[in-house]
Amino acid sequence: MLAKCVLSCLLAWAAAPMAAQQPTAIATPTSIADRALLDLQRQAEAGVAQAQYRLALAYERGDGVARDLSAAVHWYSIAANHGFPPAQNNLAAMYAGGTGVIKDESAARRWYTRAAVEGDATAQNNLGTLYANSSTPGHDQEAVHWFRKAAHLGFAPAMANLAYMYSQGRGVATSAQEAARYYEAAAQAGFVPAMEVIGFRYADGIGIRRDPAAAIRWLERPAREGSQAAAAKMIVLLDQLADAGDAEARRQAASWRERTSSGRNSSGQNQPR
Secondary structure, three states, rough: OOOOOOOOOOOOOOOOOOOOOOOOOOOOOHHHHHHHHHHHHHHHHOOHHHHHHHHHHHHHHHOOOOOOEEEEEEEHHHHHHOOOOHHHHHHHHHHHHHOOOOOOHHHHHHHHHHHHHOOHHHHHHHHHHHHHOOOOOOHHHHHHHHHHHHHHHHHHHHHHHHHHHHHOOOOOOOOHHHHHHHHHHHHHOOOOHHHHHHHHHHHHOOOOOOOHHHHHHHHHHHHHHHOHHHHHHHHHHHHHHHHHHHHHHHHHHHHHHHHOOOOOOOOOOOOOO
């Protein structure tokens, strides 16, 4: 499997047809929420693909209705067959994870591909992840192809995944510089796992000029969100600046030491690659 949280397969839920099952009927509405759900089911039954997708999500999550994977399977499948890319992506995810349906990687790939060729960035990233996690020769190149497409659409997890492929030389020539470039792009797009990775790369000068100040800027948010590795690295960098006479860095280092010793950073995350 690809490393840690960087190669992230952001799978929404999905389902596959189960002919023997019928969706659970929605009871007679007794509230505004009930009436809204009943209206949604009526739209779904009338053939509105977006309503079918939303109804599937509601059943899968138990959002306003009893959780019912059979009903979710039913409506995801119908919406996917109507050509609705988000439903196709979710249907693929169900096949990929074996959730509500027998696990079937071929079916997952088929449905991801249908959504991906329509330009759905989430499906493109998921398809790339499926290929990257495959042991079949040549699949790394396919993974890079789909990660790149999603990255060019601005999908931050795909940028991080493409960066990882460059860092490992999988499907592309190894390039620490390209890895750093895509990690930073993902971080700038708000993807927190990439912030941590590019922070370490700035700290250690991997594929990019060493810049402790930039490293601290990128590591701060992951540290605040519970990454012990990011917090520990920040303290090391702040100590270095403090030793050079930076009083503010000394104050911040002390503050982060107090924060970590008090248990406010306790996610236990390992250092990213």
